Amino acid sequence: MKLNISLLLVPAVPSIVLARVVPRGDEAANDTPAAKQLANVFAAQKCWTQSPYGCSKNRWCWQRCQGNGQWCWLAHKGGTGDWTSCTTAEDCIPGVGDSDCAKGDCKACGCSC
Secondary structure, eight states: OOOOHHHHHTTHHHHHHHHHHSOOTTOOGGGSHHHHHHHHHTSOOOOOOSOSEEEOTTSBEEEEOSTTSOEEEEEHHHHTSSBOBOSSGGGGOTTSTTOEEOOSSSTTOSSBO
């Protein structure tokens, strides 16, 4: 009777492959540098604490709306109208005109980071 050694090695191969793919012990699959970098792409943007209001590079007004750095885009008619445009930060001074933090059912409305 001949013993085929290749048949004995076949069951060992998947365990070697899986050992390299599946994390060992308490390691989490998202602890790899690539996974952390990908997670940062989708992370919320940082809050802003440098100035209380401003004009974005795309010329839209924004202002801080809470003490923790959260901010909002400004809209006319007390926050329910058209977005407030600007050429300088002075165009966005809070309390001047009819602009306020945007209100309504939109992703850009309200106060956040």
